[in-house]
Amino acid sequence: xxxxxxxxxxxxxxxxxxxxxxxxxxxxxxxxxxxxxxxxxxxxxxxxxxxxxxxxxxxxxxxxxxxxxxxxxxxxxxxxxxxxxxxxxxxxxxxxxxxxxxxxxxxxxxxxxxxxxxxxxxxxxxxxxxxxxxxxxxxxxxxxxxx
Numbered sequence: 801x802x803x804x805x806x807x808x809x810x811x812x813x814x815x816x817x818x819x820x821x822x823x824x825x826x827x828x829x830x831x832x833x834x835x836x837x838x839x840x841x842x843x844x845x846x847x848x849x850x851x852x853x854x855x856x857x858x859x860x861x862x863x864x865x866x867x868x869x870x871x872x873x874x875x876x877x878x879x880x881x882x883x884x885x886x887x888x889x890x891x892x893x894x895x896x897x898x899x900x901x902x903x904x905x906x907x908x909x910x911x912x913x914x915x916x917x918x919x920x921x922x923x924x925x926x927x928x929x930x931x932x933x934x935x936x937x938x939x940x941x942x943x944x945x946x947x
Contacts (some may be wrong), residue, residue: 804878813839815879816847818866822875827863830927837881906939 809815816837821828828836832842848864851857858867866872932942 804832811847811885813843814851815875816881817844818853818871819875819879819881821864821866821890822872822879823881824865827860827865865885902938902940 806812806815809818816839817833820833820837830845830848831841833839833848834841834856841848848857852859852864856866856868856871857864866875927943935942
């Protein structure tokens with residue numbers, strides 16, 4: 801956990817709860833906030849009540865939401881906590897936008913380095929085979945420098 805955020809917000813539990821809500825794409829119950837953030841249920845319910853009293857979060861019909869956009873922006877930048885299902889749902893929502901980028905990258909001509917070219921610091925140009933597998937799965941160019 802980022803010690804600067806903990807000092808700013810007051811407790812690690814509070815940071816975890818706010819970070820979960822900042823990353824959420826839909827209202828969340830206090831139980832789910834606690835599970836995603838790794839906070840015990842009594843602490844989660846207590847902090848949710850405190851944060852509501854401070855008007856940082858608000859109750860909606862189906863759960864809690866973070867009300868302050870500035871706090872959301874800070875936490876999304878410094879402490880993102882989300883369940884994989886939530887992250888994948890958001891990714892699926894963004895997929896059409898990303899697909900246009902992938903299509904453009906696939907059409908882009910990539911120049912090969914001149915024959916016999918060697919980098920001064922070869923370690924900076926090495927890429928894991930795992931990353932190349934991911935790029936290959938997206939239909940993008942892999943590295944000539946995979947290790």
